[in-house]
Amino acid sequence: MTELVGLPIANLSVYDGSTAAAEAITCAVRVHARKAEQKNTVYISELIPPDRLSVIQNYTQGSELIIKSMKHDENGHIPLEEWEKASGSCAVYVEQPNPLGIMDQSLFSAKEILGNHTAFIVGIQPVSLGVFEPPGNYGADIVVGEGQPLGSPVTYGGPIYGIFACTQPYLRQMPGRIVGRTIDVDGKEAYCLTLSTREQHIRRHRATSNLCTNETLIAMMGAMHMALLGPEGIETLGLRNLASRQLLQEGISKLSDVELPYGDSQHFNEFVIELPYPAQECLDYLEKFGIIGGLNLSRWYPGWDHRLLISTSDQTSKSDIKILLNHLSKWLTSKSGVVA
Known part of the structure:
Protein backbone atom coordinates (compact mmCIF):
# COMPACT_ATOMS: atom_id res chain seq x y z
CA MET A 1 0.00 0.00 0.00
CA MET A 174 -2.28 8.22 13.31
CA PRO A 175 -5.11 5.83 14.29
CA GLY A 176 -5.11 2.06 14.22
CA ARG A 177 -2.41 -0.55 14.49
CA ILE A 178 1.06 -0.45 12.96
CA VAL A 179 3.16 -3.55 12.32
CA GLY A 180 6.93 -3.20 12.52
CA ARG A 181 9.76 -5.57 11.63
CA THR A 182 12.11 -6.68 14.40
CA ILE A 183 14.34 -9.56 15.61
CA ASP A 184 13.07 -12.16 18.09
CA VAL A 185 14.99 -13.77 20.98
CA ASP A 186 16.40 -16.38 18.61
CA GLY A 187 17.76 -13.74 16.25
CA LYS A 188 15.14 -14.42 13.59
CA GLU A 189 13.18 -11.80 11.69
CA ALA A 190 9.77 -11.22 13.27
CA TYR A 191 6.84 -8.81 13.06
CA CYS A 192 5.11 -7.09 15.96
CA LEU A 193 2.72 -4.28 16.82
CA THR A 194 4.75 -1.13 17.32
CA LEU A 195 4.07 2.25 18.93
CA SER A 196 1.14 0.69 20.78
CA THR A 197 1.16 3.51 23.33
CA ARG A 198 -0.86 5.50 20.79
CA GLU A 199 -3.83 3.20 21.25
CA GLN A 200 -6.19 1.86 23.91
CA HIS A 201 -3.34 0.08 25.65
CA ILE A 202 -3.01 3.34 27.60
CA ARG A 203 -5.66 5.50 29.26
CA ARG A 204 -8.55 6.00 26.91
CA HIS A 205 -8.54 9.80 27.03
CA ARG A 206 -4.89 9.85 25.96
CA ALA A 207 -5.28 7.49 23.01
CA THR A 208 -4.98 9.00 19.52
CA SER A 209 -8.18 7.27 18.45
CA ASN A 210 -10.92 5.11 19.91
CA LEU A 211 -10.69 2.91 16.83
CA CYS A 212 -10.24 -0.39 18.66
CA THR A 213 -10.88 -2.87 15.85
CA ASN A 214 -10.07 -2.87 12.16
CA GLU A 215 -10.66 -4.77 8.95
CA THR A 216 -7.40 -6.72 8.86
CA LEU A 217 -8.87 -9.83 7.20
CA HIS A 225 -4.71 -9.13 -4.52
CA MET A 226 -2.09 -6.43 -5.12
CA ALA A 227 0.75 -8.93 -4.72
CA LEU A 228 -0.80 -11.25 -7.29
CA LEU A 229 -1.36 -8.41 -9.75
CA GLY A 230 2.04 -6.78 -9.27
CA PRO A 231 2.84 -3.30 -10.65
CA GLU A 232 2.04 -4.29 -14.25
CA GLY A 233 -1.21 -5.97 -13.26
CA ILE A 234 -2.41 -2.93 -11.31
CA GLU A 235 -1.56 -0.75 -14.29
CA THR A 236 -3.53 -3.08 -16.58
CA LEU A 237 -6.47 -2.97 -14.17
CA GLY A 238 -6.39 0.82 -14.17
CA LEU A 239 -6.18 0.97 -17.96
CA ARG A 240 -9.15 -1.40 -18.23
CA ASN A 241 -11.23 0.97 -16.10
CA LEU A 242 -10.03 3.95 -18.10
CA ALA A 243 -10.80 2.33 -21.46
CA SER A 244 -14.30 1.25 -20.41
CA ARG A 245 -15.13 4.76 -19.25
CA GLN A 246 -13.77 6.29 -22.44
CA LEU A 247 -15.76 3.92 -24.65
CA LEU A 248 -19.00 4.62 -22.78
CA GLN A 249 -18.39 8.37 -22.66
CA GLU A 250 -17.77 8.50 -26.41
CA GLY A 251 -20.98 6.55 -27.03
CA ILE A 252 -23.06 8.84 -24.82
CA SER A 253 -21.59 11.95 -26.44
CA LYS A 254 -23.21 10.84 -29.72
CA LEU A 255 -26.70 10.70 -28.22
CA SER A 256 -28.87 13.70 -29.05
CA ASP A 257 -29.86 16.08 -26.23
CA VAL A 258 -27.39 14.51 -23.74
CA GLU A 259 -24.63 16.80 -22.50
CA LEU A 260 -21.29 16.13 -20.81
CA PRO A 261 -20.89 19.08 -18.38
CA TYR A 262 -17.24 18.25 -17.67
CA GLY A 263 -16.37 16.65 -20.99
CA ASP A 264 -13.13 18.64 -21.37
CA SER A 265 -11.74 17.48 -18.00
CA GLN A 266 -9.72 14.32 -17.45
CA HIS A 267 -11.57 11.41 -15.81
CA PHE A 268 -10.79 7.94 -14.49
CA ASN A 269 -13.83 5.63 -14.48
CA GLU A 270 -16.72 7.96 -13.65
CA PHE A 271 -18.27 10.94 -15.40
CA VAL A 272 -21.36 13.16 -15.26
CA ILE A 273 -24.05 13.36 -17.93
CA GLU A 274 -26.89 15.88 -18.12
CA LEU A 275 -30.22 14.66 -19.48
CA PRO A 276 -33.05 16.70 -21.02
CA TYR A 277 -35.49 14.99 -18.64
CA PRO A 278 -35.37 14.06 -14.91
CA ALA A 279 -32.59 11.59 -14.17
CA GLN A 280 -34.78 9.48 -11.89
CA GLU A 281 -37.15 8.76 -14.78
CA CYS A 282 -34.19 7.45 -16.76
CA LEU A 283 -33.04 5.24 -13.89
CA ASP A 284 -36.54 3.84 -13.40
CA TYR A 285 -36.73 2.99 -17.11
CA LEU A 286 -33.33 1.29 -17.18
CA GLU A 287 -34.13 -0.70 -14.04
CA LYS A 288 -36.94 -2.46 -15.93
CA PHE A 289 -34.23 -4.06 -18.07
CA GLY A 290 -31.97 -4.99 -15.15
CA ILE A 291 -29.65 -2.03 -15.64
CA ILE A 292 -28.35 0.15 -12.81
CA GLY A 293 -27.91 3.32 -14.82
CA GLY A 294 -25.90 5.40 -12.37
CA LEU A 295 -26.37 7.74 -9.42
CA ASN A 296 -29.03 10.43 -9.43
CA LEU A 297 -26.87 13.40 -8.40
CA SER A 298 -29.82 15.26 -6.87
CA ARG A 299 -29.28 12.87 -3.94
CA TRP A 300 -25.99 14.67 -3.34
CA TYR A 301 -26.53 18.13 -4.78
CA PRO A 302 -29.93 19.89 -4.68
CA GLY A 303 -31.03 21.11 -8.09
CA TRP A 304 -29.07 18.51 -10.06
CA ASP A 305 -32.25 16.61 -10.97
CA HIS A 306 -31.20 16.05 -14.58
CA ARG A 307 -27.68 14.82 -13.86
CA LEU A 308 -26.37 11.27 -13.53
CA LEU A 309 -22.99 10.04 -12.33
CA ILE A 310 -22.10 7.00 -14.43
CA SER A 311 -19.33 4.57 -13.54
CA THR A 312 -17.52 1.73 -15.28
CA SER A 313 -15.03 -0.80 -13.94
CA ASP A 314 -12.95 -3.80 -14.97
CA GLN A 315 -16.21 -5.77 -14.70
CA THR A 316 -17.80 -3.67 -17.47
CA SER A 317 -17.75 -5.40 -20.86
CA LYS A 318 -18.24 -3.95 -24.34
CA SER A 319 -21.55 -5.80 -24.42
CA ASP A 320 -22.65 -4.06 -21.20
CA ILE A 321 -21.82 -0.68 -22.72
CA LYS A 322 -23.68 -1.48 -25.93
CA ILE A 323 -26.79 -2.57 -24.02
CA LEU A 324 -26.78 0.59 -21.86
CA LEU A 325 -26.38 2.87 -24.88
CA ASN A 326 -29.16 1.05 -26.72
CA HIS A 327 -31.69 1.39 -23.89
CA LEU A 328 -30.64 4.96 -23.13
CA SER A 329 -31.23 5.86 -26.76
CA LYS A 330 -34.66 4.18 -26.71
CA TRP A 331 -35.63 6.09 -23.56
CA LEU A 332 -34.64 9.42 -25.10
CA THR A 333 -36.61 8.61 -28.25
CA SER A 334 -39.70 7.65 -26.26
CA LYS A 335 -39.51 10.85 -24.20
CA SER A 336 -39.06 13.13 -27.19
CA GLY A 337 -42.13 11.59 -28.78
CA VAL A 338 -44.36 12.50 -25.83
CA VAL A 339 -46.54 15.53 -26.53
CA ALA A 340 -46.57 17.94 -23.58
Whole structure:
Protein backbone atom coordinates (compact mmCIF):
# COMPACT_ATOMS: atom_id res chain seq x y z
CA MET A 1 0.00 0.00 0.00
CA THR A 2 2.83 2.42 0.78
CA GLU A 3 4.26 1.85 -2.71
CA LEU A 4 0.86 2.38 -4.30
CA VAL A 5 0.14 5.74 -2.61
CA GLY A 6 3.73 6.99 -2.48
CA LEU A 7 3.98 7.43 1.31
CA PRO A 8 6.29 5.65 3.80
CA ILE A 9 3.80 4.46 6.46
CA ALA A 10 0.46 2.62 6.35
CA ASN A 11 -1.58 1.13 9.19
CA LEU A 12 -3.49 -2.16 9.28
CA SER A 13 -6.66 -0.46 7.97
CA VAL A 14 -9.62 1.34 9.49
CA TYR A 15 -13.33 0.66 9.08
CA ASP A 16 -13.93 2.22 5.65
CA GLY A 17 -13.08 5.17 3.42
CA SER A 18 -15.28 7.66 5.26
CA THR A 19 -13.87 6.66 8.64
CA ALA A 20 -10.37 7.00 7.22
CA ALA A 21 -11.15 10.56 6.06
CA ALA A 22 -12.52 11.53 9.47
CA GLU A 23 -9.57 9.95 11.30
CA ALA A 24 -7.14 11.75 8.99
CA ILE A 25 -8.70 15.11 9.78
CA THR A 26 -8.61 14.60 13.55
CA CYS A 27 -5.03 13.31 13.26
CA ALA A 28 -3.98 16.41 11.33
CA VAL A 29 -5.63 18.75 13.83
CA ARG A 30 -3.72 17.13 16.70
CA VAL A 31 -0.46 17.72 14.84
CA HIS A 32 -1.08 21.28 13.60
CA ALA A 33 -3.49 22.85 16.12
CA ARG A 34 -0.83 24.90 17.91
CA LYS A 35 0.95 26.39 14.89
CA ALA A 36 -2.01 26.83 12.54
CA GLU A 37 -2.97 30.41 11.75
CA GLN A 38 -6.60 29.34 11.36
CA LYS A 39 -7.11 27.56 14.68
CA ASN A 40 -9.19 24.36 14.68
CA THR A 41 -10.15 24.92 11.05
CA VAL A 42 -10.19 22.44 8.17
CA TYR A 43 -11.23 22.90 4.55
CA ILE A 44 -13.15 20.26 2.61
CA SER A 45 -14.19 20.13 -1.03
CA GLU A 46 -17.78 21.29 -1.53
CA LEU A 47 -18.35 18.19 -3.69
CA ILE A 48 -17.78 15.70 -0.87
CA PRO A 49 -20.68 13.20 -0.74
CA PRO A 50 -23.14 13.94 2.11
CA ASP A 51 -22.69 10.54 3.74
CA ARG A 52 -18.93 11.04 4.01
CA LEU A 53 -19.38 14.58 5.31
CA SER A 54 -21.81 13.23 7.91
CA VAL A 55 -19.19 10.79 9.22
CA ILE A 56 -16.63 13.61 9.46
CA GLN A 57 -19.09 15.85 11.30
CA ASN A 58 -19.95 13.06 13.74
CA TYR A 59 -16.27 12.46 14.44
CA THR A 60 -15.53 16.13 15.07
CA GLN A 61 -18.74 17.43 16.67
CA GLY A 62 -17.30 17.51 20.20
CA SER A 63 -13.98 19.10 19.29
CA GLU A 64 -15.15 22.61 18.30
CA LEU A 65 -13.66 22.03 14.87
CA ILE A 66 -14.64 24.52 12.17
CA ILE A 67 -15.31 22.95 8.76
CA LYS A 68 -15.22 25.24 5.72
CA SER A 69 -15.86 24.31 2.10
CA MET A 70 -13.75 24.84 -1.02
CA LYS A 71 -15.51 25.82 -4.22
CA HIS A 72 -14.91 24.40 -7.72
CA ASP A 73 -14.82 26.06 -11.12
CA GLU A 74 -16.83 25.17 -14.24
CA ASN A 75 -14.33 22.40 -15.08
CA GLY A 76 -14.70 20.73 -11.68
CA HIS A 77 -11.28 21.93 -10.47
CA ILE A 78 -10.48 23.87 -7.29
CA PRO A 79 -9.36 27.43 -8.21
CA LEU A 80 -6.05 28.88 -7.00
CA GLU A 81 -7.76 31.38 -4.69
CA GLU A 82 -9.48 28.55 -2.80
CA TRP A 83 -6.13 26.92 -2.05
CA GLU A 84 -4.75 30.27 -0.91
CA LYS A 85 -7.75 30.74 1.37
CA ALA A 86 -7.11 27.32 2.95
CA SER A 87 -3.43 28.03 3.62
CA GLY A 88 -2.79 28.36 7.34
CA SER A 89 -5.58 25.99 8.37
CA CYS A 90 -4.98 22.69 10.16
CA ALA A 91 -5.87 20.53 7.16
CA VAL A 92 -7.41 20.31 3.71
CA TYR A 93 -9.32 17.21 2.59
CA VAL A 94 -9.95 16.63 -1.13
CA GLU A 95 -10.42 13.58 -3.33
CA GLN A 96 -8.61 12.46 -6.49
CA PRO A 97 -10.50 11.68 -8.65
CA ASN A 98 -13.11 13.97 -7.14
CA PRO A 99 -16.72 12.83 -6.50
CA LEU A 100 -17.65 13.78 -10.08
CA GLY A 101 -14.95 11.48 -11.44
CA ILE A 102 -12.69 14.38 -12.47
CA MET A 103 -8.91 14.31 -12.08
CA ASP A 104 -8.37 17.73 -10.49
CA GLN A 105 -5.17 19.24 -11.91
CA SER A 106 -4.97 21.85 -9.13
CA LEU A 107 -3.88 19.19 -6.64
CA PHE A 108 -0.46 18.88 -8.25
CA SER A 109 0.59 22.34 -7.00
CA ALA A 110 -1.54 22.47 -3.85
CA LYS A 111 1.13 21.58 -1.29
CA GLU A 112 3.35 24.47 -2.40
CA ILE A 113 0.50 26.85 -1.61
CA LEU A 114 -0.58 25.20 1.64
CA GLY A 115 2.90 25.01 3.18
CA ASN A 116 4.21 22.73 5.90
CA HIS A 117 1.77 23.67 8.67
CA THR A 118 -1.38 22.60 6.80
CA ALA A 119 -1.94 18.87 6.31
CA PHE A 120 -2.71 17.97 2.70
CA ILE A 121 -5.11 14.99 2.88
CA VAL A 122 -6.07 13.20 -0.33
CA GLY A 123 -8.84 10.62 -0.68
CA ILE A 124 -8.16 8.11 -3.46
CA GLN A 125 -9.73 5.44 -5.63
CA PRO A 126 -6.87 2.90 -5.29
CA VAL A 127 -7.20 1.34 -8.75
CA SER A 128 -6.70 4.79 -10.33
CA LEU A 129 -3.12 4.78 -9.04
CA GLY A 130 -2.30 2.10 -11.56
CA VAL A 131 -2.36 4.82 -14.23
CA PHE A 132 -2.22 8.16 -12.39
CA GLU A 133 0.48 9.65 -10.20
CA PRO A 134 0.33 8.66 -6.49
CA PRO A 135 -0.55 11.52 -4.11
CA GLY A 136 2.72 11.14 -2.22
CA ASN A 137 4.54 12.32 -5.34
CA TYR A 138 2.75 15.67 -5.34
CA GLY A 139 3.01 16.42 -1.65
CA ALA A 140 0.17 14.64 0.14
CA ASP A 141 0.80 14.27 3.88
CA ILE A 142 -1.99 11.74 4.47
CA VAL A 143 -3.69 9.48 1.92
CA VAL A 144 -6.97 7.73 2.70
CA GLY A 145 -9.50 5.80 0.70
CA GLU A 146 -11.87 2.88 0.34
CA GLY A 147 -10.03 -0.40 -0.23
CA GLN A 148 -13.01 -2.33 -1.62
CA PRO A 149 -11.80 -2.21 -5.27
CA LEU A 150 -8.73 -4.22 -4.24
CA GLY A 151 -9.53 -7.84 -3.53
CA SER A 152 -13.13 -7.60 -2.30
CA PRO A 153 -16.06 -9.30 -4.06
CA VAL A 154 -18.45 -7.02 -5.93
CA THR A 155 -21.61 -8.54 -4.44
CA TYR A 156 -23.64 -5.84 -2.64
CA GLY A 157 -20.57 -3.60 -2.72
CA GLY A 158 -18.37 -6.26 -1.15
CA PRO A 159 -16.75 -6.21 2.32
CA ILE A 160 -14.88 -2.95 2.81
CA TYR A 161 -11.83 -1.57 4.58
CA GLY A 162 -10.31 1.85 4.96
CA ILE A 163 -6.88 2.83 3.64
CA PHE A 164 -4.73 5.12 5.79
CA ALA A 165 -1.13 6.11 4.96
CA CYS A 166 0.95 9.08 6.05
CA THR A 167 4.36 10.70 6.34
CA GLN A 168 6.64 10.55 9.39
CA PRO A 169 5.35 13.69 11.22
CA TYR A 170 1.91 12.06 11.61
CA LEU A 171 3.12 8.64 12.73
CA ARG A 172 2.52 9.03 16.46
CA GLN A 173 -0.90 10.59 15.96
CA MET A 174 -2.28 8.22 13.31
CA PRO A 175 -5.11 5.83 14.29
CA GLY A 176 -5.11 2.06 14.22
CA ARG A 177 -2.41 -0.55 14.49
CA ILE A 178 1.06 -0.45 12.96
CA VAL A 179 3.16 -3.55 12.32
CA GLY A 180 6.93 -3.20 12.52
CA ARG A 181 9.76 -5.57 11.63
CA THR A 182 12.11 -6.68 14.40
CA ILE A 183 14.34 -9.56 15.61
CA ASP A 184 13.07 -12.16 18.09
CA VAL A 185 14.99 -13.77 20.98
CA ASP A 186 16.40 -16.38 18.61
CA GLY A 187 17.76 -13.74 16.25
CA LYS A 188 15.14 -14.42 13.59
CA GLU A 189 13.18 -11.80 11.69
CA ALA A 190 9.77 -11.22 13.27
CA TYR A 191 6.84 -8.81 13.06
CA CYS A 192 5.11 -7.09 15.96
CA LEU A 193 2.72 -4.28 16.82
CA THR A 194 4.75 -1.13 17.32
CA LEU A 195 4.07 2.25 18.93
CA SER A 196 1.14 0.69 20.78
CA THR A 197 1.16 3.51 23.33
CA ARG A 198 -0.86 5.50 20.79
CA GLU A 199 -3.83 3.20 21.25
CA GLN A 200 -6.19 1.86 23.91
CA HIS A 201 -3.34 0.08 25.65
CA ILE A 202 -3.01 3.34 27.60
CA ARG A 203 -5.66 5.50 29.26
CA ARG A 204 -8.55 6.00 26.91
CA HIS A 205 -8.54 9.80 27.03
CA ARG A 206 -4.89 9.85 25.96
CA ALA A 207 -5.28 7.49 23.01
CA THR A 208 -4.98 9.00 19.52
CA SER A 209 -8.18 7.27 18.45
CA ASN A 210 -10.92 5.11 19.91
CA LEU A 211 -10.69 2.91 16.83
CA CYS A 212 -10.24 -0.39 18.66
CA THR A 213 -10.88 -2.87 15.85
CA ASN A 214 -10.07 -2.87 12.16
CA GLU A 215 -10.66 -4.77 8.95
CA THR A 216 -7.40 -6.72 8.86
CA LEU A 217 -8.87 -9.83 7.20
CA ILE A 218 -10.27 -7.80 4.30
CA ALA A 219 -7.11 -5.69 4.14
CA MET A 220 -5.10 -8.91 3.89
CA MET A 221 -7.25 -9.91 0.92
CA GLY A 222 -6.38 -6.56 -0.64
CA ALA A 223 -2.67 -7.03 0.00
CA MET A 224 -2.75 -10.50 -1.56
CA HIS A 225 -4.71 -9.13 -4.52
CA MET A 226 -2.09 -6.43 -5.12
CA ALA A 227 0.75 -8.93 -4.72
CA LEU A 228 -0.80 -11.25 -7.29
CA LEU A 229 -1.36 -8.41 -9.75
CA GLY A 230 2.04 -6.78 -9.27
CA PRO A 231 2.84 -3.30 -10.65
CA GLU A 232 2.04 -4.29 -14.25
CA GLY A 233 -1.21 -5.97 -13.26
CA ILE A 234 -2.41 -2.93 -11.31
CA GLU A 235 -1.56 -0.75 -14.29
CA THR A 236 -3.53 -3.08 -16.58
CA LEU A 237 -6.47 -2.97 -14.17
CA GLY A 238 -6.39 0.82 -14.17
CA LEU A 239 -6.18 0.97 -17.96
CA ARG A 240 -9.15 -1.40 -18.23
CA ASN A 241 -11.23 0.97 -16.10
CA LEU A 242 -10.03 3.95 -18.10
CA ALA A 243 -10.80 2.33 -21.46
CA SER A 244 -14.30 1.25 -20.41
CA ARG A 245 -15.13 4.76 -19.25
CA GLN A 246 -13.77 6.29 -22.44
CA LEU A 247 -15.76 3.92 -24.65
CA LEU A 248 -19.00 4.62 -22.78
CA GLN A 249 -18.39 8.37 -22.66
CA GLU A 250 -17.77 8.50 -26.41
CA GLY A 251 -20.98 6.55 -27.03
CA ILE A 252 -23.06 8.84 -24.82
CA SER A 253 -21.59 11.95 -26.44
CA LYS A 254 -23.21 10.84 -29.72
CA LEU A 255 -26.70 10.70 -28.22
CA SER A 256 -28.87 13.70 -29.05
CA ASP A 257 -29.86 16.08 -26.23
CA VAL A 258 -27.39 14.51 -23.74
CA GLU A 259 -24.63 16.80 -22.50
CA LEU A 260 -21.29 16.13 -20.81
CA PRO A 261 -20.89 19.08 -18.38
CA TYR A 262 -17.24 18.25 -17.67
CA GLY A 263 -16.37 16.65 -20.99
CA ASP A 264 -13.13 18.64 -21.37
CA SER A 265 -11.74 17.48 -18.00
CA GLN A 266 -9.72 14.32 -17.45
CA HIS A 267 -11.57 11.41 -15.81
CA PHE A 268 -10.79 7.94 -14.49
CA ASN A 269 -13.83 5.63 -14.48
CA GLU A 270 -16.72 7.96 -13.65
CA PHE A 271 -18.27 10.94 -15.40
CA VAL A 272 -21.36 13.16 -15.26
CA ILE A 273 -24.05 13.36 -17.93
CA GLU A 274 -26.89 15.88 -18.12
CA LEU A 275 -30.22 14.66 -19.48
CA PRO A 276 -33.05 16.70 -21.02
CA TYR A 277 -35.49 14.99 -18.64
CA PRO A 278 -35.37 14.06 -14.91
CA ALA A 279 -32.59 11.59 -14.17
CA GLN A 280 -34.78 9.48 -11.89
CA GLU A 281 -37.15 8.76 -14.78
CA CYS A 282 -34.19 7.45 -16.76
CA LEU A 283 -33.04 5.24 -13.89
CA ASP A 284 -36.54 3.84 -13.40
CA TYR A 285 -36.73 2.99 -17.11
CA LEU A 286 -33.33 1.29 -17.18
CA GLU A 287 -34.13 -0.70 -14.04
CA LYS A 288 -36.94 -2.46 -15.93
CA PHE A 289 -34.23 -4.06 -18.07
CA GLY A 290 -31.97 -4.99 -15.15
CA ILE A 291 -29.65 -2.03 -15.64
CA ILE A 292 -28.35 0.15 -12.81
CA GLY A 293 -27.91 3.32 -14.82
CA GLY A 294 -25.90 5.40 -12.37
CA LEU A 295 -26.37 7.74 -9.42
CA ASN A 296 -29.03 10.43 -9.43
CA LEU A 297 -26.87 13.40 -8.40
CA SER A 298 -29.82 15.26 -6.87
CA ARG A 299 -29.28 12.87 -3.94
CA TRP A 300 -25.99 14.67 -3.34
CA TYR A 301 -26.53 18.13 -4.78
CA PRO A 302 -29.93 19.89 -4.68
CA GLY A 303 -31.03 21.11 -8.09
CA TRP A 304 -29.07 18.51 -10.06
CA ASP A 305 -32.25 16.61 -10.97
CA HIS A 306 -31.20 16.05 -14.58
CA ARG A 307 -27.68 14.82 -13.86
CA LEU A 308 -26.37 11.27 -13.53
CA LEU A 309 -22.99 10.04 -12.33
CA ILE A 310 -22.10 7.00 -14.43
CA SER A 311 -19.33 4.57 -13.54
CA THR A 312 -17.52 1.73 -15.28
CA SER A 313 -15.03 -0.80 -13.94
CA ASP A 314 -12.95 -3.80 -14.97
CA GLN A 315 -16.21 -5.77 -14.70
CA THR A 316 -17.80 -3.67 -17.47
CA SER A 317 -17.75 -5.40 -20.86
CA LYS A 318 -18.24 -3.95 -24.34
CA SER A 319 -21.55 -5.80 -24.42
CA ASP A 320 -22.65 -4.06 -21.20
CA ILE A 321 -21.82 -0.68 -22.72
CA LYS A 322 -23.68 -1.48 -25.93
CA ILE A 323 -26.79 -2.57 -24.02
CA LEU A 324 -26.78 0.59 -21.86
CA LEU A 325 -26.38 2.87 -24.88
CA ASN A 326 -29.16 1.05 -26.72
CA HIS A 327 -31.69 1.39 -23.89
CA LEU A 328 -30.64 4.96 -23.13
CA SER A 329 -31.23 5.86 -26.76
CA LYS A 330 -34.66 4.18 -26.71
CA TRP A 331 -35.63 6.09 -23.56
CA LEU A 332 -34.64 9.42 -25.10
CA THR A 333 -36.61 8.61 -28.25
CA SER A 334 -39.70 7.65 -26.26
CA LYS A 335 -39.51 10.85 -24.20
CA SER A 336 -39.06 13.13 -27.19
CA GLY A 337 -42.13 11.59 -28.78
CA VAL A 338 -44.36 12.50 -25.83
CA VAL A 339 -46.54 15.53 -26.53
CA ALA A 340 -46.57 17.94 -23.58
